[in-house]
Amino acid sequence: MFWWGHFFSATLHLQGDHLEKHREVIEKNMSRLLDQNCFIGIGSTPWEYHYGKDNYAPLSSEHLSHIRHCEFLKLSQKYELNNWQKVPHDVLQFYELLMGVLED
Numbered sequence: 001m002f003w004w005g006h007f008f009s010a011t012l013h014l015q016g017d018h019l020e021k022h023r024e025v026i027e028k029n030m031s032r033l034l035d036q037n038c039f040i041g042i043g044s045t046p047w048e049y050h051y052g053k054d055n056y057a058p059l060s061s062e063h064l065s066h067i068r069h070c071e072f073l074k075l076s077q078k079y080e081l082n083n084w085q086k087v088p089h090d091v092l093q094f095y096e097l098l099m100g101v102l103e104d
Helices: 016-032 061-069 081-102
Strands: 007-015 039-041 056-058 072-080
Touching: 007 016, 007 081, 016 061, 016 072, 016 081, 039 061, 056 072, 072 081
Parallel strands: none
Antiparallel strands: 007 072, 039 056, 039 072
């Protein structure tokens, strides 16, 4: 996503059947996402993408309970505009990391 004048971001958004299908394996593999500059959506709606403290938080092991009980799950990385040349490479690396987390 490109939020004009603010930042780029890459987000995995799971909800409903797709979240239920992957929730257990995400819990199991969550440690792979720690220390990877990953954010977790903690807001009340899945349709907000700002990185305010009420919407995204740096992912930590303390979010395991949130993952277990949330109605929607958003895992995201934020990329600053001044590094726009690296965004394609960094986004690809993040999605490869996420695909590894989703594997059983």
